[in-house]
């Protein structure tokens with residue numbers, strides 16, 4: 519199925535995290551930081567690329583491609599319909615409101631749930647909260663949660679090297695056309711080219727063993743449909759007609775899926791290509807300011823590669839990070855705990871700004 523990003527269980531400070539055993543003992547972490555990169559199951563000889571058992575090959579490759587094509591291709595087609603509505607000024611404010619009401623919690627389900635909690639374990643929470651965040655993230659239709667996490671952990675284990683599922687920098691040739699090919703692969707091409715997907719058993723055994731997450735993973739289609747039924751129901755409720763429901767499903771479903779997909783894809787493509795580097799990392803990750811608000815803070819991607827277990831991706835006062843703000847708020851009311859933060863000293867030690 520189509521999945522999106524994917525990182526590794528980045529460990530807690532003092533456990534696996536930034537002090538994780540490095541494949542090359544000659545390289546001090548500050549000059550060649552691949553800290554968090556020892557994903558469960560990642561090959562020790564990381565520079566040689568992944569072992570075959572680290573790569574997931576879909577059972578039905580062409581069926582997988584067809585489903586991914588449908589999930590990726592239908593929302594942009596429906597966007598034409600939405601554009602026509604806009605052009606004819608037939609768009610209702612309720613549709614915009616329903617778009618926002620769907621986009622925000624589902625987006626946070628991906629960033630706070632899939633990414634910061636389930637992939638990197640940057641905080642702890644209860645089973646029901648894990649379930650809620652997992653369900654919300656699944657409604658983004660970015661693939662079953664365990665596949666998403668396995669791919670993203672493999673991305674951190676092999677960032678911008680052979681084995682990275684979606685690097686714009688590996689094997690795409692040089693020059694302008696190589697750059698374009700790399701960006702296209704990192705954005706959506708990797709969803710169809712199955713050569714470097716993360717094996718679930720190797721990269722996410724903890725989630726396979728988690729009954730709550732395994733259930734949500736197995737019921738991916740159900741939650742994807744619930745994510746369409748909710749805007750339909752809201753539209754009927756507010757607008758009073760089935761047409762109002764369909765219109766709300768167009769904006770709260772198709773348009774919302776399209777925007778969130780491409781914001782997520784942009785973290786994989788643009789945030790390894792454009793933007794500023796604040797920290798020394800062994801990859802091409804970058805901080806892309808303009809993408810930070812829409813991605814709820816995920817665009818502080820160089821910060822994230824420098825400190826993968828940090829619950830906060832925005833590390834400076836001006837680096838707005840809505841996901842981090844939400845985690846802090848949930849911590850204050852006792853719904854999450856053991857929130858991982860990076861001390862100013864550790865940040866300074868990795869900083870490129872002297």
Ligand SMILES: [Zn+2]
Nearest residue numbers: 524525526826
């Ligand atoms: Zn990550």
Ligand SMILES: [Zn+2]
Nearest residue numbers: 673803819823
């Ligand atoms: Zn990355």
